């Protein structure tokens with residue numbers, strides 16, 4: 001096949017970025033981008049299978065604009081810019097969520113968190129699943145810090161009759177989670193998303209919830225365990241919680257009597273090294289339990305509020 005591009009392509013080639021695409025994850029990223037650009041699927045599959053993205057093949061098969069776009073993305077990848085932000089989407093359980101810079105990218109351990117909550121609720125509210133008509137309308141969940149909406153949307157899918165309110169301080173998160181809920185659950189979904197600080201929002205001062213769920217910011221500000229790319233590219237307000245990473249839990253502990261009613265269920269995702277501190281911060285709760293993630297690290301805290 002004849003090359004279909006002008007000589008100016010030579011200038012792009014001088015960047016030599018293609019030769020640096022050696023990592024499998026970059027190859028997969030590029031294949032996704034090419035799919036979005038409606039490039040022939042058989043060709044993409046062949047390139048991925050053979051791990052080859054050469055100038056020759058790309059120049060012959062894809063539009064010049066796509067070629068330049070891939071070059072730009074390759075450079076961003078090399079700087080550690082998250083692939084989810086480049087693709088503007090991230091998988092979460094069975095859903096594909098929109099994400100964008102400024103909003104936390106949902107993580108695999110949070111998928112496990114949701115499955116853990118689901119299993120616990122199935123045990124505690126067995127009728128909700130045994131009989132589809134059983135109403136759990138009396139139960140009202142609050143999620144604090146919804147980000148892309150990952151947790152609330154997945155729990156609404158699992159428990160369609162559960163009333164869900166969700167609050168996040170970030171305007172971008174509010175827009176994105178609302179759009180994700182509409183795409184996934186439909187325009188008439190009933191999750192009530194709020195954009196505000198959970199600890200000062202007046203609406204939350206007036207009601208109580210039977211289920212409280214949060215994957216809050218829990219990273220210590222100077223943590224050495226945090227990957228540089230995460231620190232650089234993901235929102236600080238979603239990550240950091242003071243010098244020891246526990247500020248949010250301490251604040252939560254002092255606000256629980258406002259949010260909860262007798263026997264409210266509480267679920268928090270925690271840092272892998274925070275189990276003992278979190279148990280101590282929430283020492284006043286009943287039935288405290290720490291669940292490990294699939295790597296065997298303590299990750300999920302659950303408890304029952306006792307008024």
Ligand SMILES: C[S@@+](CC[C@H](N)C(=O)[O-])C[C@H]1O[C@@H](n2cnc3c(N)ncnc32)[C@H](O)[C@@H]1O
Nearest residue numbers: 104106145146147168169170197198215217238
């Ligand atoms: C670690 S992210 C979790 C996002 C999402 N739930 C997930 O698991 O992917 C924490 C979220 O808490 C939000 N946040 C931080 N401080 C908050 C506050 N005071 N009130 C409400 N949301 C807050 C951040 O904007 C961020 O979206």
